[in-house]
Amino acid sequence: MRAPAAERLRRLRWRLTAIFTAMNTIGLVVFAPLIITLDGNNGEDDVNNELHVVTQSVMRLITDSNSLGLDRIPNDPLYNRCPSFIVLPGGAPSFPVQASANPCGVEMDRAALDQLATEAVSSGASLRADGEAANGDRVRVAAEPFMDSSRRYAGAVVAWADVEDERSRHSNLVLVVLIGCGILIGAAALVGYWLSGRAIRPATAALEQQEVLLAETAHDLRTPVAALRALAESAARDPGQREELLPRTVRLAGRMGDIIDGLLVRARLAAGVEHLSMQPVWLDQLVAGVVEDTPAGNARISVVTAPTKVRADPALLQRAIGNLLDNALRHGRGPGGQAVVTVTVADGRVTVADQGPGVDPAVGDDLFERFTSGGGSSGLGLSIVRWVALSHGGDLKVYNADEGGAIFEFHLPALATTP
Template sequence: MRRRLASVRARATLGTTLVVAVALLAAGTAVLLSLWTNLSDQAGTQAERTAREVAAELAAGQPYRALSLDDDRPVQVVTEDRTLVAVSEHLERISGTGTDAVRPATAPAAAPSGDGGGGGDGDGEGEGDGEAGGDADDDGSAGASALRPGEIAEEPFYSDGSATVDGESADYRFAAVEVETEDRGTLTVYAGAPLSTERTAVRTALTVMLIGFPLVLAVVAGVTWLMTRRALRPVEGIRREMAAITASADLARRVPEPDTHDEVARLARTTNETLAALEAAVERQRRFVADASHELRSPIASLRTQLEVGAAHPGLLDVPGAVEDTVRLQNLAADLLLLARLDAGERPADARVDLAALVREEAGGRVRVSVDAEPAEVSGSRGQLRRVLANLLDNAQRHAREAVTVTVRREGGRAVVAVADDGDGVPEADRERVFERFVRLDAARSRDDGGAGLGLAIARDVAERHGGTLTVRGTPEGGALFELRLPSV
């Protein structure tokens, strides 16, 4: 049993720990994803801000060499044909953008036409850019057709990549912003924001989770183990007491009931109720065996005496007495057999029985018995119900002074059989005792009447097996009134 209890504790602890582990894993994954997404969005916002600042300068006609390019972060300006025309100064390597070039294809010193400080250099570069823009128009670039000169695209495009700036390599979040210029066509500005802070934050959170989650699981497992052990401790007490009861066969003992109001306390109470019912059943069986032995001893002894006398003196053999004792033994054996079947839980037959007809059949031939019956059908065993009526009529005739009255009626969903006599009745204090086995009231019954004290006990057991009741009360005339109530069909 201890191994079983330990197994219960282990299973409860393991189950709880697994559930908490799955919950923590799901929560940790959600936190990490949310953290990474938020920080990546922040990096994308920073990259977009840088790209838009450069795009605004291009839209205003700023020459490439005069652009405000962040030397600490990678920035590229490319044409529609993916030609790099401007780049941050210390960029050594880049990936994840439109081009991996890190040096402009044309000299960035030229200024666009119309630039007051640029002169001829601007015209030359403007022509080259114009040709690039014309190529883009011939290719049907979506940016060139959608934007007007001097206009910046509202929606940026994001990508992840890496770059080496001034000898330091890192991962970046790139934002690409398109801008339409007057004489250089559609240009795309790529600007990156480092993801090092985001990755550091995610790694830190992951480290905390990897350290904290096992600690949390250990605490959960330990608390669950201790609480389960404490909750199951009364079960071990119940087990020990049940083992002692089994070894001693002392059904008067009871298991300890804890002061809690949980399932274990209810189990202990139910166990004690079961022990009490078992004790009562064993005691009832013991009394039954003792009483049956006593009841059988008298007719057997009487019959043996008569037979021995008859064997020694044939002329003195009391044949009627021997037959009477034999019949008494036969009836007692039949009663004991029926009680044994009832105690074994024998279910009655499922047949329709008309109680009115059955009462008339059983009362026919009996003296001083009047019947007033209306049709009332019930479901059950015809033989057992006949036995109930016979026992009630026998009991009433033994105690009646002048008459016995039997009525059958329907009352709601019940069929009621009432057997009344005009005798001395049953004292109120004894109205439950008369249904106990082998009970004979001194003032009303004697062994000379042929009763063994089983008739009413059998009648009540059969009534209860049929889902009904059998009770006794007094009549206005002072006699006894037995009422049998059965579910009608």
């Protein structure tokens, strides 16, 4: 579809997709940093809590009776576990330094630990700092000052832990969050495109239906308009035939009106606002009337009928039979250039046979699709015939005759006829 209306629908779909994607992106932009920040804070809190447990536990092992006692520390399980720790005077009166036995793979600069212990003792507050181990890994250091029996700060317990694994874990989380946001934004764009397509589908279907209705109108009116023109030209050339041609002209005009009404009915049926006008119809009489009103030119049309009654919408049925007959006259010409068409009606079946080149087997059911045909025409005629057949519970089949030519078989459920 290249009409301006179709282009506006496409633009609307892209706008809806962009809005949906932008809304989801804003949500991800708000929540992704929040998740990253919370994870970073939780990681730091876990390390700080771990160091706090060590410093507090070691402080409870220190005794003070005239002199500080650190003898209990080597007997405690913390002595051989991680994180590592050391008890330093930190500027207070000196005492023998006691360090944990397990370095936990982190070698620290003693001067940096002494400095942090001194700051903790002088300030009387717990301190935490980030530093660097001898191997270059990042570490978190905590210093907890403790008092002697005279309520004076006598030293500090300093503990440290390698945070390289925690930093690596947090960096991986950041990478996963960013990649996940990218994937979610892409998924939001695809979902938005799909949802917007579903949202505008009724409008697109209505636009397509309008275009098909216009095409079908032009297709169905082409034959009766040509016949009407031929009748008018004949009457103009030979005024003596006017009395004979006038009833046929009136019938053709009525048929044109019926075609227009049928198209409107089909449009309303497709929209679900109207139902078929079903009634008993003598199929043989209806077919005979359509054949009589169809201009044959130099073609030969023979009709063989048997009384058969069906339940159908007369206007739509006339259209279907007219399209089958028109298709045979167009494409059923034999080698001599004259179309020879045989119409047979019996048991709810209308068979239209011609002596043309037949139907290409490769075309198959595509022959009944809109805008598809084997002869360069619009292909609407046969698609309408099949639609009428299916909407009445019938079917349309096509096959090639053994002696050449195509045979179209239009079938409707037949009603019982009283003798």
